[in-house]
Amino acid sequence: MTYPSSYRPALRRARLPLHATLAALTLAACSQPAPEPADTEGEADPQVAFMANLSQHCGQAFAGQLVSTDEADADIASQPLVMHVASCAPDQIRIPFHVGDDRSRTWVITDTGTGLQLKHDHRHEDGSEDAVTQYGGDTAEPGSATRQEFPVDAESIALFEREGLAASVTNVWAMEVDDTVFAYELRRPAGENERFFRVEFDLTTPVETPPPAWGSE
Template identity: 65%
Template sequence: MLLRRVIEHVETRNRTAVALDYFIRLQRDLRIARELLEGLGSLMTIKVRYMIRTLFYFSAMVFASACSVGAPPEREHADEFMANLAAHCGKAYEGKLVSTDGVDADIAAQKLVMHVRTCQDDTIRIPFHVGDDRSRTWVITRTEHGLRLKHDHRHEDGEEDAITLYGGDGAVIENSTRIEFPVDEDSIELFNREGLSASVTNVWALELTDAMFAYELNRENRHFRVEFDTTIPVSPPPPPWGAE
C-alpha cells in the first residue's frame, strides 16, 4: 500500500509535467494562429472568432488542472512519515522518559519498549510496553487528509478498557518528522463521560528522525515525552494484551 502511494505520487508528478508542457506548446500555437488570423481582419466570421476564444479558454483550463493535480504538502508529509515508520516494521526499540513530571515517576523506573508490530494497508500498530504492562498500543492510520492517532487500551484478559480508542487527527502537517494530533470530539466526549476533564485539551505528537522515535503528550501543566533509540533494535516483546 505504501509503495503504491509512492508510485502514484511519482505518476502524478509526471502527469503534471506533461500537462504543463502541453499548455506551453498550446499557448505558442494559439499565439501564432491569433497573429495570422488578425491579418484577416474583417474576413473573420463570428463563428471563427468564437472558435478562437474557446481555444484560449481551454488552454486556461489545462493550466489550472496542471496546477491542481499535485498532492498537497500535508498528504505528502503524511505519506513520507508512514513510509519511514513502516521501514521499522517488525523491530522493537528501548526508550526512556525524558520529561520530568512527578506523576510519571513510576513509568520512568520501568523498562520502556516500543514494537512496530504490524504494518497493514494504511494502519501501523505500535504496542508500548511499560515493564510487564502490555496494555497500550498506539494506532496510526492514514486518512484522506493526513494521519490519525488512537490509543488502544486493553486489560490483561484482552477486554477493552473503559478509556480506549481516544486520540485525534493530525492538524497542520508542516513536515514529515513531527506530527501533532489535537484531541478530537469523540475523545472529548469520552473524557468528559469518564471524569477526565483535564484531558479535553490534550495534544499528542509523534516524531521520527533517522535515529529516534518519540511519543509526546501536552496540555496545560502536563508534559509527557518518551524517546526511543531506533539505531539499536532489541528483542521484540511478547504480544500486547488482546492481540490475536
C-alpha cells in the same frame, strides 16, 4: 508551528495508499533519469512520508526512556520501556508500547486520506477493552516527514468528560521519527492542568521483540 503554504493543499488532494505511493516512486526511480530539483509545489505529501518513515522499522522493537520529568510519571520512568512496530498495513501502523510487564497500550496511526489519526488502544490482560480506550485525535496541519501533531478530537473529549478526566480535554499528542529517534509526546497548555509527557526510543539499536500486546494475540 508554521509550515510552508505549499504544504497545505496536500491534505485536500486524494492520496494514494502508502504502498501504491512507494511502488510508484520506486518504478519512477528505476525507469527515468534523475529529475531536476522540483519546486515546493511538487514535494511529496509530508504525511505519506511520515508513515513511510515509520514503516521502515516494521517488525522491530526499540528500548526507550522517559525524558520528561512530571512527578505523575515516576512509576513509568522506573520501568523498562519498549515500543514495537508490530504491524504495517498500507494505511495503518500499530505500535504497542510496553511498560515493564504491562502490555495494555497500543498506538494506532491511520492515514484517513485527508490526514493522519492517532488512537490509543488500551486493553486488559484478558484482551477486553479498558473503559478509557480508542481516544486520540486527528492532524490539523500537514506537519512534516519527521513530526506530526494530533489535537484531541470531539469523541475523545466526550469520553474524557464521561469518565471524569476533564483535565485531558485539551490534550495534544505528537510523534516524531528520524534516523535515530522515535518519540511519543503528550502536552496540555500551561495552567492548572498543564502536562508534559515525552518518551524517546533509540532507533539505532533494535532489541528483542516483546510478546504481543494484550488483545492482539
